[in-house]
Amino acid sequence: MSRTDDAFRVKRRRKTAARNVFDKLPDDILIAILSHMSLKDAVRASVLSHRWRNLWKFTSRALVFSDRDTPTGARMDIRKFQVLLARELELNQSTGLDSLIIRFSNRCKYTTSDIIDDWIFLAMQKDLKNLELDFSVRPRFRYRYKFPDACEVVFEHATETWLCGFSTRARTLKELGVFASLRTVKLVDVSIKDEVVHHFLSCACIEQLCIRGSRSTKNLRVVDPLPYLKQLEISNCRKIRSLVISAKNLVSCTYQGRRKISFPFKENPNLTELTLDGPLCESFIYEPKNHSSYSFQLTDLVLKLQISVCARLLIIISFV
Amino acid sequence: MAAETGTPTTLTLKSNDDELFSVAESAAILSVTIRNMVEDGCAGGVIPLDNVDGKTLASVITYMNGISAIPADEEKKKSYRDKFLSDKDFETLADMVLAANYLNMSCLMDAVSAKIAQVMEKKSVGWVRRKFGIENDYTPEEEAAVKEEHKWTFEGVETDDDN
Structure with a gap:
């Protein structure tokens, strides 16, 4: 009797010593923890116990790919980078995708367009919140990645099973209802058509939009309702x-470009930070009356005025 | 209101074991749960937090005060968070992540889950089971099947004889 008691006690003590810390955590929190690991580590956790077996399938991660090694600054060979992108694309098919950040220097004619298209198609099927594609090209380098529009991507990549969830008439991103959760979009040296930008702006939660160096941007309307849009940059298109910029909650705006365009600002009562260069900057200085509808409310103003080829005057005026 | 006149408002928080804590409103509203209560005008008296015990709440308040004293500098905030979590054991981390989830503090929630993830990363299954006291409820056949299914995830991971 006493022996079994002792044995019981020993067993109990051992149990409390290695108490399962995760017992008190709900699955949602375990999924949050797994989402902070690489996919490989999250999937391996399925071997721990029955409870962990399928949790990795609900994880969602932020993926960052850069061809530049941060500590050394060395660039990865573009072919190796493509292989990396292809392998990760395969791995990340069945889990969530929160953020997709791809940065590489587009410096040879050997392009990575196909694999980037595949990534964008994958992102379309997920509730992507942040998208950054930074494909900085050398000056005078003519090739630029073209952001696909709906028809191209869908009909090249989608399987029939995926498509049957949508109306057969759906031909645009809007009709497909994809990218609806986007909050931040940053595209550098990516050519993107106005329809696609307008679709991003129609997403209910969009907070930041940055388009730099797009060769397909022609007539852009950044117009309410944009309840969460705080930051906007349109540069070097x-x-x-x-x-046309008319967004009630817009706080910060940057417009840069040598091309003369008509006065873009309509109703922007919360605009306080402004950066301008090129003709619009000159207009701000020489025709202040044209800008009086909003200039009084600015607290941070950066004007990049080009006075000669090599000298650039940076004037920072602080109102308040 | 009081903040505008120069005196910082203080809130009183009550843990589920009836401990009372005062904390500056500006720090407490890092918690979206508390901020919503303040905005709805329910923060006049004592704010009861039924899912958080006194020990954990004290820790969370230390974090709130510490992080809100740092100006908008993500690097410094990150190093504060790392330092804050560096001496916590798993039991405490588990309590903190539960509290952060209940209080809806995404920055703390992210930091603690990342910390736990960091400990589990690249470790063998056996090591994680022992460290966190996870009971293996697979039969040997089931376990072998799951391992076989995800074979690739075992490449390059430290091996462990009893996993």
Whole structure:
């Protein structure tokens, strides 16, 4: 009797010594923990116990790919980078995707367009919140990645099973209802059509939009309802013809470009930070009356005025 | 209101074991749960937090005060968070992540889950089971099947004889 008691006690003591810390955590928190690991580590956790077996399938991660090694600054060979992108694409098919950040220097004609298209198609099927594609090209380098529009991506990549969830008439991103959860979008040296930008702006939660160096941007309207849009940057879009900015909650705006466009600002009562260069900057200085509808409310103003080829005057005026 | 006149408002928080804590409103509203109560005007008296015990709440308040004293500098905030979590054991971390989830403090929630993830990363299954006291409820056949299914995830991971 006493022996079994002792044995019981020993067993109990051992149990309390190695108490399962995770017992008190709900699955949602375990999923949050697994989402902070690489996919490989999260999947391996399925071997721990029955409870962990399928949790990895609900994880969602932020993926960052860069061809530049941060400590040394060395660049990865573009082919190796492509292989990396292809392998990760395969691995990340069945889990969530919160953020997708791809940065590489687009410096040879050997392009990575196909694999990037595949990534964008994958992102379309997830509740992506943050998208950054930074494909900085060398000056005078003519090739630029073209952000696919709906028809192209869908019909090249989608399987029939995926498509049957949608109306057969759906031809645009809007009709497909994809990218609806986007909050931040940053595209550098990516050519993107106005329809696609307008679709991003129609997403209910969009907070930040940055388009730099797009050759397909022509007539852009950043117009309410944009309840969460706080930051906007449109820079160096060489073919831009017109821009209209009218967003009640917009706080920070940057417009840069040599091309002359008509006065873009309509109703922006919360705009306090502004950066301008090119003709719009000159207009701000020489025709202040045209800008009086909003200039009084600015607290941070950066004007990049080009006075000669090599000298650049940076004037920072602080109102308040 | 009081903040505008120069005196910082203080809130009183009550843990589920009836301990009372005062904390500056500006720090407490890092918790979206508390901020919503303040905005709805329910923060006049004592704010009861039924899912958090006194020990954990004290820790969370230390964090709230510490992090809100740092100006908008993500690097410094990150190093504060790392330092804050560095001496906590798993039991405490588990309590903190539960509290952060209940209080809806995404920055603390992220930091603690990342910390736990960091400990589990690249470790063998056996090591994680022992460290966190996870009971293996698979039969040997089931376990072998799950391992076989995800074979690739075992490449390059430290091996462990009894896993």
